[in-house]
Amino acid sequence: MGDLRATFTSAAAEVQKLKQRPSNDQLLALYALYKQATEGDVKGERPGFLDLTGRAKYDAWAAKKGATTDKAMQAYVDLVEKLKKG
Numbered sequence: 089m090g091d092l093r094a095t096f097t098s099a100a101a102e103v104q105k106l107k108q109r110p111s112n113d114q115l116l117a118l119y120a121l122y123k124q125a126t127e128g129d130v131k132g133e134r135p136g137f138l139d140l141t142g143r144a145k146y147d148a149w150a151a152k153k154g155a156t157t158d159k160a161m162q163a164y165v166d167l168v169e170k171l172k173k174g
Contacts, residue, residue, distance in 0.1 A: 096125060096161040099168040110171055115169060120148035125160035129153045 103110075103118060110118065123130070130149040135142035152160060 091159060091162050095165050097159075102168055102172065102174040104150070105150045106171055108171075109174065114167070114171065116144060118164065119145055120152045121160050121164040121167065123149045123165055124152040124155050125157055 090141075100122065130146060130153060134146050134150075137143070156161070
């Protein structure tokens, strides 16, 4: 797991250096996978109807519910690698 955690941490830093900004859907996927990997299943109440950004983030994270830390980290790393090639 140490290697995966190091790779995950490196990928999180690399996201900041991408040549092209990811699409909103890709940003939501990155957010959800990062949160699932670092905090586990989503907590708290879903944001209200007027908080569109908060609601989208909550829903994206909630969609990853049940994914293990390792699975979320690996999916995050895979997505970052895909975006780097993109």
